[in-house]
Amino acid sequence: MSVLRSLQGFVSGWPVAPLVVVACLGLTVGCSARSKYAAYDPGTAADDVAEDTQAFNQKLALAAAQDEGDGQYRVGPEDLLEITLFDIESREGIPQVIATRVSSAGFVTLPHVGKVQADGLTPIEFEHRLKDVYRRFIHDPQITIFIREYHSYQVAVVGYVVKPDVLQLRGRQTMLEALAMAGGLNEDAGRTVRLLRETDDQIVTEIIDLEALTRLGNLGLNPTLLPNDVINVPRAGVFYVEGAVLKPGAFPLLQPTTVSQAIATAGGSDSDMANERGMTVYRKLADGQREPMRIDVAGIRKGEVEDMRIEEDDVIVIPISGPKWMLDRVLTAVRVGINYRP
Known part of the structure; x- marks a missing residue:
């Protein structure tokens, strides 16, 4: 059954005579009686969406500013480190200075100890790790770390943002910071983000709920970015409410x-006009047809029935009650007649 045919069924089954009476009353009332079901103004809707988007971008920017992390840079692949080893392999009291680049796997190779994991650590944390490793050879090793060269890396921000782009980043950057660099969400954007990341030769997709991030302040949903991450902001779906x-x-x-x-x-819903018992959601199936699903409004209000989540392209229809509509037209005609002065 098409949605159009369903909508035509709003007033089906009414007695013919009352319909004729109502039609005559409608002619008596004339065009001065304005319908309470005027179409939703698209211009107003667009303004509302623009305001909502601007407000939401401000929330994202605030969340990004609040996510200070530990405020320190963390060593990453391809960074060039300068490691000074005091009293280790030194000659005549001169400390040994080693310049080494972090491998793509996150390791550096040093004398005596071989490979040591550096990726993800702050310089101070890496110093502590090296001291622990070198204690096998010296009682109280003195070691300093200096980052001589920060490696830049690329991430892509695509989809429904103001300025989709490939960003060149340095140091610790988060998803929200990258979204801000891309100008924030545009007016067609949804409120979820898909973060695509290559892990072990596989592309892993993480879905992040921006509403939960901003509403609950859950900054754990604001991941630190890695090289070649892709941030995809999908378009918001649309649903329809009629009747x-x-x-x-x-x-x-x-x-x-x-x-x-x-x-x-x-x-x-208009309590004076709505036939809530007939509320129906029409959901599009894979073959393009729509499946009608009757909604138990009373059960939802009592907490006896789950309030169903809608999906993209759903059409929600609240039928207009025939008797209520007739009564409303009659009363409108009577009011207009009383106020009429020839």
Whole structure:
């Protein structure tokens, strides 16, 4: 059954005579009676989305500023380190200075001890690790670390951001910082991010909920970036609400949303007109057809039924009650007649 045919069924099954009466009353009232179901203004909707996007980008920027981490640079692959070994392999009291580049696997190779993991450590942490390793050869080793050359690396920010680009980064940078460099989300963006990362010759995708990050302050959802990471911001989906609601139309699916939340987004149902028992969600199937799913509104309100999450391209229909609509038209006509002065 098509959605259009379902919508036509809003007023199906009413007695013919009352419909004729209502039609006549409608002619009597004339065009001065404005419908309470005027279409949702696309311009207003666009303005609302723009304001919401701007406010959300400000939340992301604030979260990025709050995520200070430990405030220290962490050694990474291809960094050039200058390691000074005091009293180790020194001649005539002259410390030995070793310049070594961190391998792509994150190791440096040093005299006597061989490979030592450096990747992910701050210079101080790496000093402590080297001291622990060299204690096998000297009681109290003195070692200093200096980063002579920071290796730059690339990450890509693609999708629905203001300025998609390949970014050249140095040092510790996070996903939120990269999004800020790309100008933030644009007005068509969803509120999830897909972080694609190559691990062990495989591409691993991590889905990050930006709403949870900003709402809950969960900065654990703000990963530190690695070379060749790809940050993909998908487009927000769209859902539709039609029938006896105050603002029928299409709305962006910016975050996980239930049927009740979707109805609230459309201004809520009109208690004077809505036939909530007939509320239906029409969901598109793989073959393009739509499957009708009746919603138990009373059960949801009582907490007896789960408030179903909607999906992209869902159409939510709240039928207009025939008797309520008729009564409303009659009362409108009566009010207009009373106020009419020839």
